[in-house]
Amino acid sequence: MPELPDVEIVRRRLSRWIGGGVIVAARSRDAYVTRKSPVAFGRALDGARVVRVERRGKWLRWALDERVVFAHLGMTGDWVRAAPDAKPLAAERARVDVRRGESLVSVRYTDPRRFGRLLVARGDIAEWTELGPDPYADGLDARTLEERLDARRASIKEALMDQHVLAGVGNIVATEALFRARIDPRKPAGTLTSSERRALARALHVTIEAGLARRDFLVYGRGGEPCPRCGRPLAKIVLGGRGTTFCVRCQPRGA
DNA sequence: CGGCATGTTGCGCA
């Protein structure tokens, strides 16, 4: 489930597994996911040291000695650890074997749907540098939210999911945070009141923490079920091409 | 078989 909280969980695992290690072998056979010759992926990584594993929004950034690896999990991507001699896992698209002291760690990139990306670069790429503030790494207050949303005509939900506005908010986090903040997802972003922006900043924080704690969703994917707050059946609409669940009573349009 | 899916990009049309 790769939105900000899930990507952060993957980052922590990766950092623990391979941070500070030296890559002894990196292989991919998937030209679609590597967006270039998978051979170049292996060549660029072989022998490099993993200085650190960072995250911004939904992107992971591996800082190597002289290169940078950008990894996006798309819809179904994940990094898992396997025994170095284990056969390729189901939907495995790449593997990176890392030596840390005495031990050899093998991490595998799995991604059935292959919307994810594994990019090698010499420096930062536009997809990374053009990201908006990350509400977890950078913190988020009502003032920042106001700057980011000001004069936007798109709905608040679509604005939240725009990675240039805020980095890391996807369909689940947006849906859950708007429910917590009691804001109609269709409301134009630029028309939120300051108290709504305060509630939304807080709700994003709570939603991200709930995601990190792997708690169940309140309303996402629960269209037709009773609203957890008032019991009225949750509405299900499409906004910006994405399924959107909300409560017409608890999330009013009016200010 | 049809419909839907946690993401992103690019195209056609106002």
Add this chain to the structure above:
DNA sequence: TTGCGCAACATGCC
């Protein structure tokens, strides 16, 4: 030029 809706990408699951 800008903005918006929508299809496409590739695959699995219900």
